[in-house]
Amino acid sequence: MGYRLYYWPGIQGRGEPIRLAFEDAGVAYVDVARLPASQGGGVAAIQRILSGRDGGLRPFAPPVLVSGNRTIAQTALILHWLAPRIGLAPASERSRLTAHQLQLTLTDLWSEVHDTHHPIAVSLYYEDQADEARRCAKHLREERLPKYLGWLEAAIRGPYLFGRSASYVDLSLFQTVAGLTYAMPHAMAALMRRLPSLRALHDRVAARPRIAAYLASPRRIPFNEGGIFRHYDELDAPRPRRGR
Amino acid sequence: MGYRLYYWPGIQGRGEPIRLAFEDAGVAYVDVARLPASQGGGVAAIQRILSGRDGGLRPFAPPVLVSGNRTIAQTALILHWLAPRIGLAPASERSRLTAHQLQLTLTDLWSEVHDTHHPIAVSLYYEDQADEARRCAKHLREERLPKYLGWLEAAIRGPYLFGRSASYVDLSLFQTVAGLTYAMPHAMAALMRRLPSLRALHDRVAARPRIAAYLASPRRIPFNEGGIFRHYDELDAPRPRRGR
Numbered sequence: 198m199g200y201r202l203y204y205w206p207g208i209q210g211r212g213e214p215i216r217l218a219f220e221d222a223g224v225a226y227v228d229v230a231r232l233p234a235s236q237g238g239g240v241a242a243i244q245r246i247l248s249g250r251d252g253g254l255r256p257f258a259p260p261v262l263v264s265g266n267r268t269i270a271q272t273a274l275i276l277h278w279l280a281p282r283i284g285l286a287p288a289s290e291r292s293r294l295t296a297h298q299l300q301l302t303l304t305d306l307w308s309e310v311h312d313t314h315h316p317i318a319v320s321l322y323y324e325d326q327a328d329e330a331r332r333c334a335k336h337l338r339e340e341r342l343p344k345y346l347g348w349l350e351a352a353i354r355g356p357y358l359f360g361r362s363a364s365y366v367d368l369s370l371f372q373t374v375a376g377l378t379y380a381m382p383h384a385m386a387a388l389m390r391r392l393p394s395l396r397a398l399h400d401r402v403a404a405r406p407r408i409a410a411y412l413a414s415p416r417r418i419p420f421n422e423g424g425i426f427r428h429y430d431e432l433d434a435p436r437p438r439r440g441r
Numbered sequence: 442m443g444y445r446l447y448y449w450p451g452i453q454g455r456g457e458p459i460r461l462a463f464e465d466a467g468v469a470y471v472d473v474a475r476l477p478a479s480q481g482g483g484v485a486a487i488q489r490i491l492s493g494r495d496g497g498l499r500p501f502a503p504p505v506l507v508s509g510n511r512t513i514a515q516t517a518l519i520l521h522w523l524a525p526r527i528g529l530a531p532a533s534e535r536s537r538l539t540a541h542q543l544q545l546t547l548t549d550l551w552s553e554v555h556d557t558h559h560p561i562a563v564s565l566y567y568e569d570q571a572d573e574a575r576r577c578a579k580h581l582r583e584e585r586l587p588k589y590l591g592w593l594e595a596a597i598r599g600p601y602l603f604g605r606s607a608s609y610v611d612l613s614l615f616q617t618v619a620g621l622t623y624a625m626p627h628a629m630a631a632l633m634r635r636l637p638s639l640r641a642l643h644d645r646v647a648a649r650p651r652i653a654a655y656l657a658s659p660r661r662i663p664f665n666e667g668g669i670f671r672h673y674d675e676l677d678a679p680r681p682r683r684g685r
Contacts, residue, residue, distance in 0.1 A: 253539065254539045254543065254596055255592070255595065255596070256542075257546045257549075257589075257592050267535070267538075269538060269542065270542055270546075271541075271542050271545040271546065273545065274538070274541055274542055274545055291511070294511075294513060294518070294522065295497065295498045297515075297518055298498065298500075298513065298514055298515050298518055299498065301515040301517065301518055302501045302514075302515065305501075305552075308549075308552055312556055312560075316556075316560045316561060316573065316577070317560060317573060317576045317577050317580065318576070318577065318580035318584070319580075320580060320584055321580075329560065329561060329573050332561050332562070333560070333561050333562065336561065336562035336563075336564060336565075340562070340564055345501075348499070348501050351499065352498055352499070
């Protein structure tokens with residue numbers, strides 16, 4: 198049948214949790230917009246899918262997953278639908294609800310992180326809202342991240358969130374820690390010291406053979422300043438003084 | 442079995458889509474935090490549910506729905522789970538996915554609306570971020586609302602989103618239009634002129650007998666400046682000049 202993912206070709210962004218799921222499952226997928234334009238790729242592919250294709254609901258924004266005659270948008274919903282089909286959902290219906298709830302809370306966190314560098318408008322450059330971003334980032338670092346990450350730490354039960362097997366939420370949690378560490382290395386170094394389960398889960402996911410291979414491959418787009426997790430020195434905590 | 446909803450007692454907020462669903466379905470529910478403290482209500486009830494109760498995942502934030510031994514958080518997920526049980530989900534599995542996708546996009550819109558009056562931090566007063574809010578609101582009015590509402594307009598197929606029967610998403614769409622009209626009456630008057638299906642759907646939902654009764658009852662908390670849709674004159678479009 199084949200899976201076709203439509204997401205911006207130059208960033209990890211909200212498409213990355215889905216790429217991580219396919220990669221970890223070892224399931225083939227076409228990352229459509231990363232194909233050459235001559236093969237139907239490029240940003241034009243995204244414009245095409247957003248304009249509607251089968252009379253169903255037009256997606257509001259990427260990522261969009263197409264499988265057979267289904268067209269699904271919204272990262273958390275795509276994963277909720279996809280994970281049982283590729284072996285990355287927890288077993289029980291109850292755990293699947295919990296997984297979806299966790300993923301939706303990660304969605305909220307990602308949205309807050311994005312708003313930190315774009316507090317006024319997505320349509321403005323960072324430079325046009327850098328002062329506001331600085332104020333915003335301090336609240337994120339000192340109030341929101343401790344709250345979210347502390348909650349996630351408490352949610353980890355086994356080696357993974359749902360015990361012995363990894364789920365798509367574990368992969369997204371890895372991505373959250375990796376992204377925040379890229380964006381705010383000093384703040385995260387201080388925070389993660391008190392979050393041993395989260396640290397261990399991040400490392401465990403990174404060491405999964407297919408994830409490790411993916412991260413080392415050109416398929417993994419490096420973090421950059423077009424995605425959700427962007428690095429600006431002035432938004433991070435100050436570098437700790439030596440000897441502290 | 443009984444449904445218990447935990448949400449802030451003084452605002453509509455992210456609990457209101459769930460209240461609307463129960464009210465429209467004519468299904469009894471306890472709005473726990475609105476009970477007197479002597480009956481286990483008040484904000485203490487929310488603190489209790491957020492601290493965890495059954496060894497399952499602790500909710501990150503209200504609203505939380507408790508039914509039997511289930512504890513579910515996240516508005517869109519609560520509705521996705523609840524709606525088929527109270528007759529407010531579309532019939533097919535495919536439509537239920539579409540409904541969930543629509544609701545998640547409304548969730549995104551609500552989050553952008555909330556960020557407009559709190560662009561820097563949820564922990565600061567509006568007055569401490571009013572200048573930034575003004576800049577933010579202009580982008581919401583001129584870029585984001587036309588995009589979101591135009592997309593929603595195009596999604597309406599029948600009298601309701603999924604044809605002849607109302608779903609929980611129709612109720613949330615009503616709430617979206619009602620809330621935005623409270624918050625930004627001038628901007629919405631201009632926008633809604635070009636959105637006839639959305640206008641009709643809003644009026645159709647408001648006229649449903651159980652919804653009309655609810656809106657006229659003391660159970661409906663009035664819009665206020667503690668919720669998502671807050672009215673500040675300076676965040677709305679200017680009052681149109683006469684004769685335009």
